[in-house]
Amino acid sequence: MAADSRAKAATLNLRRRLLSSSCRLFFPEDPVKIIRSQGQYLYDEQGREFLDCVNNVAHVGHCHPTVVQAAHEQNLVLNTNSRYLHDNIVDYAQRLSETLPKELSVFYFLNSGSEANDLALRLARQYTEHQDVVVLDHAYHGHLSSLIDISPYKFRDLDGQKEWVHVVCTPTSPQVSFHPQAWMTWQCLSLQAPLPDTYRGPYREDHPNPAEAYANEVKNVVNIAQEKGRKIAAFFAESLPSVAGQIIPPAGYFSQVAEHIRRAGGLFVADEIQVGFGRVGKHFWAFQLEGESFVPDIVTMGKSIGNGHPVACVVTTQAVSRAFEATGIEYFNTFGGNPVSCAVGLAVLDVLETEQLQAHATNVGSFLMEHLSQQKAKHPIIGDVRGTGLFIGVDLIKDETLRTPATEEAEYLISRLKENYILLSTDGPGRNVLKFKPPMCFSLDNAQHLVAKLDDILTDLWYFFLDMEEKVRSCKTLRIQPNSVKHPSEGTHPRQIF
Numbered sequence: 001m002a003a004d005s006r007a008k009a010a011t012l013n014l015r016r017r018l019l020s021s022s023c024r025l026f027f028p029e030d031p032v033k034i035i036r037s038q039g040q041y042l043y044d045e046q047g048r049e050f051l052d053c054v055n056n057v058a059h060v061g062h063c064h065p066t067v068v069q070a071a072h073e074q075n076l077v078l079n080t081n082s083r084y085l086h087d088n089i090v091d092y093a094q095r096l097s098e099t100l101p102k103e104l105s106v107f108y109f110l111n112s113g114s115e116a117n118d119l120a121l122r123l124a125r126q127y128t129e130h131q132d133v134v135v136l137d138h139a140y141h142g143h144l145s146s147l148i149d150i151s152p153y154k155f156r157d158l159d160g161q162k163e164w165v166h167v168v169c170t171p172t173s174p175q176v177s178f179h180p181q182a183w184m185t186w187q188c189l190s191l192q193a194p195l196p197d198t199y200r201g202p203y204r205e206d207h208p209n210p211a212e213a214y215a216n217e218v219k220n221v222v223n224i225a226q227e228k229g230r231k232i233a234a235f236f237a238e239s240l241p242s243v244a245g246q247i248i249p250p251a252g253y254f255s256q257v258a259e260h261i262r263r264a265g266g267l268f269v270a271d272e273i274q275v276g277f278g279r280v281g282k283h284f285w286a287f288q289l290e291g292e293s294f295v296p297d298i299v300t301m302g303k304s305i306g307n308g309h310p311v312a313c314v315v316t317t318q319a320v321s322r323a324f325e326a327t328g329i330e331y332f333n334t335f336g337g338n339p340v341s342c343a344v345g346l347a348v349l350d351v352l353e354t355e356q357l358q359a360h361a362t363n364v365g366s367f368l369m370e371h372l373s374q375q376k377a378k379h380p381i382i383g384d385v386r387g388t389g390l391f392i393g394v395d396l397i398k399d400e401t402l403r404t405p406a407t408e409e410a411e412y413l414i415s416r417l418k419e420n421y422i423l424l425s426t427d428g429p430g431r432n433v434l435k436f437k438p439p440m441c442f443s444l445d446n447a448q449h450l451v452a453k454l455d456d457i458l459t460d461l462w463y464f465f466l467d468m469e470e471k472v473r474s475c476k477t478l479r480i481q482p483n484s485v486k487h488p489s490e491g492t493h494p495r496q497i498f
């Protein structure tokens with residue numbers, strides 16, 4: 001039976017019977033069955049078109065014909081492992097090297113971002129002869145056991161934090177909103193440092209030098225670890241923390257962190273798996289937002305690198321690579337760097353260049369940021385709009401003072417957008433940050449359509465809560481001063497939004 005001829009209910013029943021419930025679906029109450037895709041669009045079994053605003057894996061567009069053709073043509077000729085000489089793997093390494101600082105010159109090819117980060121961990125430990133790792137709060141670096149251990153996003157629900165992992169923590173939880181006045185008390189109790197979040201963290205948009213302040217918190221974490229006799233092998237961070245809520249670290253933060261880490265004998269690992277390959281618009285790599293002088297010791301790549309094909313890469317310096325080679329142990333990955341995967345990777349780079357998608361990300365991203373900021377001025381539930389290129393987060397809040405995450409409202413908004421054939425998702429500790437990471441072919445018309453629907457739904461949401469408040473008032477269970485609630489268009493809002 002062809003997949004597109006089976007009823008959605010039958011597919012769902014088969015999935016529930018054959019697959020683990022830990023393999024979760026989007027919209028589990030009413031999942032979408034996707035059978036076809038093209039560009040920035042997905043199509044269900046009834047032919048309905050959905051605008052994909054979140055799939056950063058299909059980087060240059062779903063089923064891009066150039067990428068599909070490259071895979072097909074190479075598959076017709078040869079696909080084998082990298083122990084044989086082949087031009088594709090060296091051509092691909094050469095093309096990637098042209099986008100990177102000259103110091104990053106040795107490449108390893110793999111199949112997934114998780115494999116890439118696992119290898120980066122091995123490289124760092126071999127080079128430094130140290131064990132410990134410093135990571136940011138709510139970080140996620142992959143699903144292998146070694147990476148779950150350095151991913152607070154995961155390990156806090158499992159076995160907890162290992163002794164050799166040092167988390168640069170944020171004093172918040174999904175249920176509790178951080179207030180800056182609480183910081184000193186919390187700091188004295190925990191002696192850990194926060195995520196570099198200038199909207200929710202202790203050093204906010206009004207701080208004179210948030211980059212230095214946040215970097216000093218990392219320095220404190222390192223110092224405390226060293227006082228306990230621990231030795232730092234690496235600092236791992238996404239160049240723009242995504243799972244943590246589409247965070248844009250203050251400029252200069254990573255450069256100063258790298259100084260503290262290297263002084264402790266560790267390496268700086270930039271995880272570009274979600275944010276690389278031109279997504280940030282201004283630069284090809286997100287770590288380049290720090291400036292030309294900033295060069296990580298190791299960079300990992302995945303997801304968008306193959307446009308849906310399983311490709312990943314680690315690049316590092318000659319010195320780190322030589323230390324790894326000195327063990328005498330071969331590094332071999334059965335499928336990593338095979339001719340088909342490298343042909344796909346080369347095709348993705350070709351499309352990025354010929355279709356000028358990096359510049360496109362700048363133009364469309366700026367347009368989307370501007371129009372989302374206009375929605376922020378209209379709808380007080382939008383607390384913050386942040387991003388660069390086609391990496392954007394919209395932080396939804398319940399109140400303006402505490403910036404309490406509007407988790408339920410975000411879930412409702414995502415559901416309503418789906419009803420309007422727009423697919424979006426949330427991230428952050430409070431699951432309240434709308435994340436925009438669409439295929440890079442996402443257009444100005446797409447952005448305009450998305451914002452218009454968002455405006456309609458937020459207006460409906462405001463009226464819904466206004467109606468609820470009226471009902472509460474009539475029941476005399478909550479007293480509200482007259483004229484305390486006004487429509488967003490009137491320009492003033494209560495401090496408690498919903």
